[in-house]
Amino acid sequence: MSSDNILENIFTPFQECINNEQDVREEIRNIMKDIEKPLREIVTTLQIIHRTHNGEEISAACFAARELFESVRAGYEKLDGVVPAGQYYRYNDHWRFATQRLCFLAALIIFLEKGFLVDKETTAQILGLHEKSRLHLDLEDYLMGLLNLATELSRFAVNSVTYGDYNRPLQISKFVAELNAGFRLLNLKNDSLRKRFDALKYDVKKIEEVVYDLSLRGLVPNRGEVVE
Amino acid sequence: MSSDNILENIFTPFQECINNEQDVREEIRNIMKDIEKPLREIVTTLQIIHRTHNGEEISAACFAARELFESVRAGYEKLDGVVPAGQYYRYNDHWRFATQRLCFLAALIIFLEKGFLVDKETTAQILGLHEKSRLHLDLEDYLMGLLNLATELSRFAVNSVTYGDYNRPLQISKFVAELNAGFRLLNLKNDSLRKRFDALKYDVKKIEEVVYDLSLRGLVPNRGEVVE
Amino acid sequence: MSSDNILENIFTPFQECINNEQDVREEIRNIMKDIEKPLREIVTTLQIIHRTHNGEEISAACFAARELFESVRAGYEKLDGVVPAGQYYRYNDHWRFATQRLCFLAALIIFLEKGFLVDKETTAQILGLHEKSRLHLDLEDYLMGLLNLATELSRFAVNSVTYGDYNRPLQISKFVAELNAGFRLLNLKNDSLRKRFDALKYDVKKIEEVVYDLSLRGLVPNRGEVVE
Amino acid sequence: MSSDNILENIFTPFQECINNEQDVREEIRNIMKDIEKPLREIVTTLQIIHRTHNGEEISAACFAARELFESVRAGYEKLDGVVPAGQYYRYNDHWRFATQRLCFLAALIIFLEKGFLVDKETTAQILGLHEKSRLHLDLEDYLMGLLNLATELSRFAVNSVTYGDYNRPLQISKFVAELNAGFRLLNLKNDSLRKRFDALKYDVKKIEEVVYDLSLRGLVPNRGEVVE
Amino acid sequence: MSSDNILENIFTPFQECINNEQDVREEIRNIMKDIEKPLREIVTTLQIIHRTHNGEEISAACFAARELFESVRAGYEKLDGVVPAGQYYRYNDHWRFATQRLCFLAALIIFLEKGFLVDKETTAQILGLHEKSRLHLDLEDYLMGLLNLATELSRFAVNSVTYGDYNRPLQISKFVAELNAGFRLLNLKNDSLRKRFDALKYDVKKIEEVVYDLSLRGLVPNRGEVVE
Amino acid sequence: MSSDNILENIFTPFQECINNEQDVREEIRNIMKDIEKPLREIVTTLQIIHRTHNGEEISAACFAARELFESVRAGYEKLDGVVPAGQYYRYNDHWRFATQRLCFLAALIIFLEKGFLVDKETTAQILGLHEKSRLHLDLEDYLMGLLNLATELSRFAVNSVTYGDYNRPLQISKFVAELNAGFRLLNLKNDSLRKRFDALKYDVKKIEEVVYDLSLRGLVPNRGEVVE
Amino acid sequence: KGRQVLENIDENNRVIKMFLGFRKELDEKHDRYEKIVKLSRDITIENKRIIFLLHSTNTDIEGKREAVLDEACKRLKVITDENFKTIASILKDFDSYQYQKAYTSGLQEFIEALVFYQFLHSNKIESWESINKFFQYEQDGEKFSLLFPQLDFILGIADFTGELMRRCINNLGVGNVSDCFKTCNFVKDIYTGFLGIINPGAKEMGRKTYVLKQSLAKMELVCYNIQIRGSEIPKHMLVNVIESSDMNTEEDEGFY
Amino acid sequence: KGRQVLENIDENNRVIKMFLGFRKELDEKHDRYEKIVKLSRDITIENKRIIFLLHSTNTDIEGKREAVLDEACKRLKVITDENFKTIASILKDFDSYQYQKAYTSGLQEFIEALVFYQFLHSNKIESWESINKFFQYEQDGEKFSLLFPQLDFILGIADFTGELMRRCINNLGVGNVSDCFKTCNFVKDIYTGFLGIINPGAKEMGRKTYVLKQSLAKMELVCYNIQIRGSEIPKHMLVNVIESSDMNTEEDEGFY
Ligand SMILES: [Mn+2]
Ligand SMILES: [Mn+2]
Structure with a gap:
């Protein structure tokens, strides 16, 4: 050969x-x-x-x-x-x-x-x-999806006020706070998920500010109504 | 709950x-x-x-x-x-x-x-x-190793001449030429392996120049001896 | 010769x-x-x-x-x-x-x-x-121009509020929302136009926030007036 | 509508x-x-x-x-x-x-x-x-091809000596010198062709060194034989 | 050797x-x-x-x-x-x-x-x-911690209003103003502390906006109450 | 204003x-x-x-x-x-x-x-x-020109041997050695001149190799002839 | 033979003599350049400190403001009359463009501080021509000047808008509302100026214009916020808000 | 209200008092750091000059060589005994690691020069331990030392091989053939040493090893060329070539 x-x-x-x-x-x-x-x-x-x-x-x-x-x-x-x-x-x-x-x-x-x-x-x-x-x-992909959800919901909270729905931001606020608490339980390593999670606080803050705006003006509906 | x-x-x-x-x-x-x-x-x-x-x-x-x-x-x-x-x-x-x-x-x-x-x-x-x-x-890792080998051998060819071994460069030249021919058969996609392969030509050239220097000076040993 | x-x-x-x-x-x-x-x-x-x-x-x-x-x-x-x-x-x-x-x-x-x-x-x-x-x-140049327009309009929306024009942001909001919808119809390939389009969402968000601020404070003029 | x-x-x-x-x-x-x-x-x-x-x-x-x-x-x-x-x-x-x-x-x-x-x-x-x-x-593509030719020929010159063909380097030397002279006539602008042309001098030098090696050792064949 | x-x-x-x-x-x-x-x-x-x-x-x-x-x-x-x-x-x-x-x-x-x-x-x-x-x-670590505190307090000011505590924002406002005055005394060089300090103004601004919102609505409590 | x-x-x-x-x-x-x-x-x-x-x-x-x-x-x-x-x-x-x-x-x-x-x-x-x-x-432009000269002369030395002029390389060797000695007196900072000077040693080396090749073969002419 | 040649070369050799001259020339140029770099670094540091000082004019106490401006003015004068003068006198007999890179950063930082001072002091910035007069010197009857490229002037102004942005936001922090509008409009004009400049191949200007655009966006948002928040109170109170900085010593308890 | 608060803040305020203390501490640290940076720059320049000087040992005149080595030795001693001592005494009461980056480049350049000297003088390089002894000082009965990280030692050695490469090629230029082989082998050993080091996360070492590899390749080519050219002459002449540097004063006309 x-x-x-x-x-x-x-x-x-x-x-x-x-x-x-x-x-x-x-x-x-x-x-x-x-x-x-x-x-x-x-x-x-x-x-x-x-x-x-x-x-x-x-x-x-x-x-x-x-x-x-x-x-x-x-x-x-x-x-x-x-x-x-x-x-x-x-x-x-x-x-x-x-x-x-x-x-x-x-x-x-x-x-x-x-x-x-x-x-x-x-x-x-x-x-x-x-x-x-x-x-x-993959767990990471699922969690990434949830973080994207929080961002969309912060935009949703803003726009619902524009359309006169003052109930929605409260519902969103409660939901995203829970999500936030959930993520905080996790000890993420230093990867893309962690980076994305670090941005969650901006969504939380935005939503809190919407609720603040409504509260300040007495536009918050009776809390009983919010429970889903 | x-x-x-x-x-x-x-x-x-x-x-x-x-x-x-x-x-x-x-x-x-x-x-x-x-x-x-x-x-x-x-x-x-x-x-x-x-x-x-x-x-x-x-x-x-x-x-x-x-x-x-x-x-x-x-x-x-x-x-x-x-x-x-x-x-x-x-x-x-x-x-x-x-x-x-x-x-x-x-x-x-x-x-x-x-x-x-x-x-x-x-x-x-x-x-x-x-x-x-x-x-x-992994196939890629094996091929990467072969390309690294060619680079080391081109250095080896130079140094063996310095140490007076005029037989070694011919052996290396033949070996790397075959390696080169083998890689040329492959249609690599545009990845790190391809990039590394593109550098093979410099090793080939270097080795050819060593063989040239030996040939020119009549230092090439009897070809029969080189065959492994 | x-x-x-x-x-x-x-x-x-x-x-x-x-x-x-x-x-x-x-x-x-x-x-x-x-x-x-x-x-x-x-x-x-x-x-x-x-x-x-x-x-x-x-x-x-x-x-x-x-x-x-x-x-x-x-x-x-x-x-x-x-x-x-x-x-x-x-x-x-x-x-x-x-x-x-x-x-x-x-x-x-x-x-x-x-x-x-x-x-x-x-x-x-x-x-x-x-x-x-x-x-x-060239189509691409025209579309690029439209995306630049959206960015300029988001700045315009902010400044018109500062100058007391509460009508303008609504007009802009409607206009850019349509532009956004138009672009979303397109399946852009991964080039500079696509990259620039990805930034459109920031303009949309900014404008939505301006409209939100106006709505929250009851500063939205009669919708009938906005129609061009 | x-x-x-x-x-x-x-x-x-x-x-x-x-x-x-x-x-x-x-x-x-x-x-x-x-x-x-x-x-x-x-x-x-x-x-x-x-x-x-x-x-x-x-x-x-x-x-x-x-x-x-x-x-x-x-x-x-x-x-x-x-x-x-x-x-x-x-x-x-x-x-x-x-x-x-x-x-x-x-x-x-x-x-x-x-x-x-x-x-x-x-x-x-x-x-x-x-x-x-x-x-x-395209003219540029043709010229690029010629520059690539010079590089290949410099390698060819080296290897011909290895295989004992002392005539070839002289032929190549003459050919590439002419090519070089041709390119020098052109006033290239500062583009990829110009850059590639700048590398031509290394090929010329390499070939000249091969001819030098042959001349020094009296291995240059009768000039009459080289004419193509 | x-x-x-x-x-x-x-x-x-x-x-x-x-x-x-x-x-x-x-x-x-x-x-x-x-x-x-x-x-x-x-x-x-x-x-x-x-x-x-x-x-x-x-x-x-x-x-x-x-x-x-x-x-x-x-x-x-x-x-x-x-x-x-x-x-x-x-x-x-x-x-x-x-x-x-x-x-x-x-x-x-x-x-x-x-x-x-x-x-x-x-x-x-x-x-x-x-x-x-x-x-x-380390002094710089301590100072970094204080800057983080200001950011947290600006969020706290917003949320206290949501929960109907109109006293807290004033307390925070006074506290952060002092902190701000303190930091302005420092000659920071272009390092991470300086960068972080540059963001302090946004926290101050946010807190002042909350206080301003409360003032507008006559929701500012009697100053006597604010003293800690 | x-x-x-x-x-x-x-x-x-x-x-x-x-x-x-x-x-x-x-x-x-x-x-x-x-x-x-x-x-x-x-x-x-x-x-x-x-x-x-x-x-x-x-x-x-x-x-x-x-x-x-x-x-x-x-x-x-x-x-x-x-x-x-x-x-x-x-x-x-x-x-x-x-x-x-x-x-x-x-x-x-x-x-x-x-x-x-x-x-x-x-x-x-x-x-x-x-x-x-x-x-x-400008002094630096003049010095740059001299460094370019050394490179050209190293090529000239090679080609003179090809054309049978064994005197020239010696003349060049002496000339470039002086130039080299001159440049070694300068305190160059890390600029383009320094970089270009760093390459001078390769020209010197090339020329010395040519002279060496001639010496080996007894082709060095009587020193008396070299004096310009 | 190289070695022999080298050993026969002594200080009387013609080439060696030439190069000894070159060495002197190069060393002198290099030392001069290094000296100016060091002078420029000192200038940069002092200007950064002056800018820092100028931010403390953000107060309602008129006396304090005046005192700060006076101090800044004096320190700026020291920079032109001493630091830059030193550079100018070093370069008196040389082509300044050869050394310009050695002090460009100090110069730009100085413009940033100077223009900031001018804006605070008299609400305007002077032209390149009148600032260039600061750099005309006379010593022992000899006149000389510092090279002051217009590009450094413009780039200094670009940096200066960054300080205005800081000031604008800090203003809001301490409730100085009307200043924000004024400052914001000033920066808008500068931005428009930059948009109009055609300068092929000035990369740095592009970068600085981009930063300027971002600073401006921040300021516009501040003004927007003042307006949108102010919109909720009765008109006559709004006037108070907008003009509050003009009522320096008045008490406006209960509303703000 | 922010504005009011700010105006009521005076120098007796507790927070302000705290921060005035912080300012002092930060300024001192900053000044100290800047001082060491400047000292380090001076050291770097002087070491570059010494390296430059050491290249002129590339001569056959034994007396000149000795003189150069003596001068280098003295100047190196001045650097340890004065320049580095100044740094060490400034840092006496501080954690040196906090200021180490301020003088790391000066230190590495010093090692480069020192090791070059040692190699030329005694054909070997001393261990970190023995070099570290140079950095032990005593003044007024007080003992103190300069922090000398082993990493700087190794990185200095890497840079030193670059100088050996220059020397090797220059050697050939002046016909000093045997030195090339010796130097090349020395660098091969250092390269092997670097190949054996496992140092996770030391990016700089990777970069320097790469440069070292390239320098070595150049030297190997020089040796190769000597060998291949030498192969064409009779064996007894080859010996002359290889050992030519040992026949310092002899005339070898006619062959080289
Ligand atoms: Mn600045
Ligand atoms: Mn070095």
Whole structure:
């Protein structure tokens, strides 16, 4: 066997290996497009909360969003078939950001519909990440979603006042305070989650200032009404 | 159940999860220190090739290095017990760089001892990464090691001439030319491996210039002798 | 024919080609100075909106700005005669930034005068980029201009309140919300436009907070009045 | 017509425009893969010059390379159908680098076969860029290719000595000196071409040193033999 | 000088020195965990001030916090035994941040309990940093803590209004004005303290806005009541 | 102070100042083209030294170069009329590089003609920078030129051997050794001159290698012949 | 042979003699430059202290304000009449542009302090021309001056707006409301001035304009807040708020 | 009300009194730091000059070499006995680590010069421990010392190899061939030492090791070139080449 052959025998199988990875990434990218489309639509749908005080309109938006989650679940189903076993963390850069956004959206819907905090298990179900063979919902992505929720709610608190809903900011204030307390229980290490958590205090402060503005002017409704 | 309890029940389990990860990373870091130490010693030991022409001294260094690999294998053995199943790529930043260096060292030893290119399987065995349950030798790390080898050999070619060994550069030239041909077969994507490969041409050029200097002066030994 | 001649015959025509390009760039740079000057003056002129509430002063500034656009159009007219056919994108770095700024200024004038969003066709007319043989208004530049407009309007909203104009922020809020909705329809790729669009949310938020402050204090004028 | 409709009517056509661009880029990228494959093969084929002194082997390599250029031409043919008229410079980042490499390869073949410098017109024909409706061979890319040729030839000069061909370095020295003189005629502006040209002097120097080494040792063949 | 001598005389002692340092750092890191745990608990405990107007609850929180400081003092006691004499500033990166936070918490407790500014000596006693052999309370850490206090108090002022305590903002206003006057006496150079001080003006501003809002509405209590 | 006053008193004069400066720079740039053209021609003319051993050809080249210096002097004459008094160092970026190159060329001519180092005064005369009202020859530019000369001479030494002139390298060796000794007397700070000087040692080394190669072969001519 | 040549080179060698002259020239230039850098650092520090002092004019006690302004004026005069004069006299016989980078930061900081003082003292800033007169000196009958580039003047003004921003926010802290509007409008005008300048290739101006824009945004928000908060009280009280800084000694208990 | 409060604050106020104390402490620390920075800069400059001087030992005239080494030795002694002593006495009563960054560059440059001297003088470098003895002082019966971190020692050695590289190439320039091999091997050993060090989080060491690697590569090429060129001449002449630097006064005309 000549030296050329030796080399070829060593290197040629490597190319296959490299090509495989390329193909997997290509497939993942394509599937992500299918997930990002409904994602964008859910975002747009739920933006209605900043423009109206009307409970029915909001309910309708939640309903529409839930329907769009169907496509999301279909997307993750397909993704589960493509990611090689044991290599979740090799490829998760492709879906991490979208998953965090979807966690945020699921949590927002549950907040609007029920007023409480969605748990991780339910979130995984809404996204279609539960009981998958290769995929799962990463804790970090779920928590990232909750932090994004707090930011959206601080904007929501501001806009509800504009639309004359003085009850909503109190509900949001209580909800985000609890969320804040929850995060404070965690001893996060120095990573992107920690950084994002550090920004939570600005949302809390903003919401407190809205409640302050209402209190100062005697616009706070009877506290009994706020209980969800 | 009060809202505090709800939150606590949701968030407290998360802490466990976060602590677990922290603990795993801590353990990995500690094990890596155990691998890092023999690694450094192997590096230092093999530097002898730049200071002497004496074959026995080099053999002795290879032998000493092989003994040090014992500790490396023990380290990876321990590491294999610590990395959680299916999470190789979540933690591999901790050992990637060291593994690449060790691949380089294994390949250097085999080159010095036998004169041929170590294959991936054997490299895994030398490092103690074969037949592990959670660990394996990543193709990229192995290839990175080979590219590092080429750089070391170009320095070796220069220094062997200084020590009057005119045979060595020819052996190296042939070896690296084959390596180069092998890499050229691969269609690498635009990543760190590709970047490192782009630097290979400087090593090739350097070695060619050494062979040129020898040829020009008629210092090239009988070609028959070079064949390993 | 001597080798010197061969080379000279090959290379000399190239110099001409290189000189041509140099000359074209020189001419473009000079014309851009002629465009840059009225551009700066329009910018300066329109800064009046941050210093006064007086509608007439603003009208006068718009009028003055429109006159200055005359020079801009003359500039692009000249530019159209200089850019070689089919080489718009070879040279457009020279005018891209100025064009974006001018789109912004045209859109601001139309907003101040008429209250609605200028379309791309009209913008091209104001700049003097319509029906040109070699020049045209690039979509990206137009959209960039609109995003710059949103930023300027958020500052305008703040300052109009300071000057006691509580109507303006509502008009701006409505206008920018529509702009935002428009951009959200687009699936931008990951480029400078996308990056700039990501900053739009800060403008929207700022404006919403101004409207919030007005609403909270009952300073929102009769909604009927706002409709343009 | 509601404001939503207005916006939709303005923004929706933009999406089409954005999508078009994306599609064009995707198509170009795919075609470039078809061009880069033979490119890589031509490179590999011609590497033989660094390993042999045998004229016939070199001829055969040139012949093989010329056949591979067939696929290159087919690629550019397809590309010409995809690039929109007048937008060569909008998209040329995609093919610029490959075109420069191909110019280098065409020039190398002609040098090996005939010993003289290929002109721009012939290069365009070899690449399949002549008489195209939207594509052409940019002067800069052609010149870049020539500079790459000089670098390859300096390596060739070194290796020919190793293989005992003392005639080749003289031929190369003369050729590159002429190339150098040609470039010195040009008054380049301060761009990437200029930068690359500044590196030419290192190639010239290297080649001069090879000739020096041969001269010093009386290894320079009778000058009469060198004339091509 | 032989190779072995260089290693023995120069590098081996250096490696030992590094290892020693690493060991010290490891110990310090472990002790810091013991300090950071009560720190986090004190923070959580004192958050009650943003949720209630009830003086007794606040007193109870202060009491609980003071108990937690016991563990803090135990931690610094241990730390004092680990840090080598005269090397406070070699290692203080490890405890600087926590110490600053603890200064802030001590100062907050004293403010809540007594209404005045805690002095440096007392702070050192609360933290357990007084009369230590190797540790002491750094002036800059103490000052950093005071700046953090001002930020917390500005938030406290907002929330007290929400909970109907119109007296507190005046007390805070007076307290922070004094602090501000104090800091203005210092010649700070361009370091982290200066940067942090630059932000003090925003806290002062926020507090003044609250007082202003109360004044406008005649909600400012009789000055006599404010005196602590 | 009214807005108009600020513009009039502060910004209008500043803009005028900038415009003036720009005009001066434009004029300088144009004159520099007149200087750079003969500069390029002198460079090309003197390249003959690397291609021939013939003393007459070299003399002729020096003569031609000296004629071209006429245009250089005319250029500096014009430049002297344009640079404002006392502002040499405000604008010298425009001519610094060309001046350094011209110093190098003047020094090369004198070396070729007379064999000794041209002094600064004479260099200024050749360039036409002596006894000017606003211009002068900067010491650092002159020194930079000498360093460039050493680099050119090291190449010259190599090529003279190729053309069989074994006398030249010795002459160069002596000349550059003196130059080197001179530069070693200077206390250079960490600027571009220092950096350039650091490279001088490589030129010295190259030249010594050539002399060494000649010595080995007994090709060093009788010392008596070397004296210029 | 190199070694031999080197050893035969002595101080009488022509090349060596030339280079000994060059050494002297280079050393002198270098020392001069270093000296000016040190002088400039001292100037920077003193100006930072003056700026710090000027912030304490943020008081209603007219006497204190006057005292502070007087002190600042004197210290600024010392800087021009002593520190800058030293630099100018060193550079008397040299092309100042060669050494300008050595004192540009001191000069800009001085402009920042001076213009701040002028603004506080007389509510305006003087032109480059009149400030340039400060840098004309005479000693032993000989006239000389310091090079004062207009660019340093403008960049000093840009930095000065940062101090105005600090002052504006501090003003609000101590209830000095009308000053905010005045200062904010002043900075708006300066910003407009910067927007109008066409200066190809002055990177530093771009950076400073950006900082200026951010300072201005902060000030505009302060004014906005005053207005929006003031909007809730009756008009006649608003006037009080806006003009409160003019009623220095009056007691306005009960409302603020 | 903020404004009122501010105006009622006088120098007897408790907070103000506290802060006046803080001001004193901070100013003193700052001044001390600045003083050491200036001292360190002077040390750096003097050491650079000594290094410059040491390069002129690159001569065959034994007397000149000795004279240069003597002068360097004296000037190095002045640095430890005066300059560093001043720093040490200023820091006598303070935690030196707080001020260490202020003189680290001067210290590293000193090590570079000192080790260069030691290498030229006695062909070895002393250990940290023995060099540390230079920094033990006594004055008026009081003993004190300068903090000399081992890291600065090692980083100084890294810089020193850069000077060895310069020397090696200059050596070749003047035909001093055997010195190159010796120096190159010495640097190889130092490089090996650096390769063996495990120092998590010392970025600067990584950077310096990289520079060291490049210097070494240059030196290795020099040695390679000597060898490959020398290979063409008869063995007995080669010996002459390699040992040429040992035949100081001999004439070796005709061959080199
Ligand atoms: Mn400032
Ligand atoms: Mn150094």
